[in-house]
Amino acid sequence: MLENVLVLDNGAYTIKAEYGTAQQPRVIHNCKIARGKGDKKTFIGDQLKPCFNLPNIQRSYDEIVFEAYEFQSYFRTIAPWLCIQNDTTNLYNDINSSAKPDCVLVVDSGYSFTHIIPFVMNRPVLPAIRRINIGDYLLNYFINCRYWDMMDQTYVMNEVKESCCYVSQNFLGDLETCRRNTRNNSILREYVLPDFSRNSQGYIREKKCKEESYDQSDEQVLYMNNERFTVPEILFNPSDIGMKQAGIPEVIVESINAVLPEMFPFSVNEVDLQGLFYSNIVLVGGNSLFSGYKSRIEKDLRILAPTDFEIRVGIPENPITYAWKGGNNFITMPEFKEKLVTRSEYLEFGIDIAAKTVNPCAAIRYLINFCIVAESPR
Incomplete structure (x- = not known):
């Protein structure tokens, strides 16, 4: 039954998971690291915004599924393979x-x-x-180097990048625009960083008129000029x-x-x-x-x-959850049951039996972030 089948897409930055009857994954866990402006306190993962997270078990997924959670059956594959099940x-x-x-x-x-x-x-x-x-982690690094050392502000720099950056269709033309003064520069954006006391979300500051000035004494501002398109250009x-x-x-x-x-x-x-x-x-x-x-x-x-x-x-409407959606489609297909490894097989033959779950993808299951589809404990 689909309500007993868990589809989980484990990415390097987000984890998407939900049972088969859902239309979208309920859980998207961001691997966040941020530091407050005042007390310099470090917030990690769900300390920044509480949300469900998988236990931090330093073992393989096979052991987690069968031993820690005692799922009845299991199929492991790569995210791109699940994408084409859509x-x-x-x-x-x-x-x-x-x-x-x-x-x-x-x-x-x-x-x-x-x-x-x-x-x-x-x-x-x-x-x-x-x-x-x-990937994203490297793109964040090149934003960090321009103004302040924010290598420990993973979550914040991802917010900056996602809010401000774009892929240029005319790189040299955009560079020329960035050399103009502020009034004639249509690319320049002022991103106000969060301080995690009054707000935990940064934002792009918009001026009501070109002559208006702002009191910046209590704000940290990133001026995003050519970084907006030179970073994705990498x-x-x-x-x-x-x-x-x-x-x-x-x-x-x-x-x-x-x-x-x-x-x-x-x-x-x-x-x-x-x-x-x-x-x-x-x-x-x-x-x-x-x-x-x-x-x-x-x-x-x-x-x-x-x-x-x-x-x-x-490009799908949501390219981040597309693999999870493919897994949700796959569990309705006839071949799904054929690919499952049962818990009894795992207990009899050991951890190597799980290799059959990645049959055509076995050689690359550790090259790319992989996903699991498993039946809940009975």
Whole structure:
């Protein structure tokens, strides 16, 4: 019964969990660290805003599920695989397409890394998986360096980034705008930092008129100018900070080109294979929420990809909970029961039996944040 099935998506920054009868995950736990302005007190996790959190058990997920919680059965997989259990055709506003595509490329850009994972017939193509060592945590670092050392203010800097940053469609033009004086600079934003005594939420300060002045004696303000777009630009040009890696659009092309017909037991044309991937790209993860992110990927791919390929890039309404939603869909499918490992199997054969739950994804289950779907104790 679905009300006994727990779907949990364990990310590096958030944990999404809820039972199968729900439409959205009830629990989104932010891994927060912040420090008050006055007493310099450090707030960690739910001390900043109380919410449900999993016990801090320093053991594997398999042991937690079967030994600590005594779940009856268990399925572990990677978040991108759960993403494609959704109806991805709805992401492209294509009313003529209803069948589940044979080839899907998932771009998962989250807190720790950015992964590009191609799937063929619901299985990840392991040799074609690519990782870019850039995520939210690194983007936060480059905001920190400009004004104050706020490396221990994870939660605050994420709020700043999410409120102010965007992906530029005209990088050089935006840089020129940032060089103008304050009155003519449409990009400059003043972000008032929280002090955690009167308020725990920062905000962008808006002036009622250009001549109005503010009393800043009791406020800490971050002036976000070119940081608004130069920080997300690292996702597209890691070489700007000395990293010897390509940006997301280039790595997408590299990943697609690495999928070769001889990898499969069935006959397939290489051009057709690549065309399917370019027309079925799904963007998930927190970085997908940057304004202009999807448009920039489409723009850059149109330059890099062969001209006769259609470029279709889809982004769900909530790219952070999309994997959880896919897990919620998966538990209604007939193959769900076939993939479960039962508690009796675990007790008889030990922890290695859980490896079968990640069958097509076994080699990458520790490369990417993974998810679990489990039946509650009876």
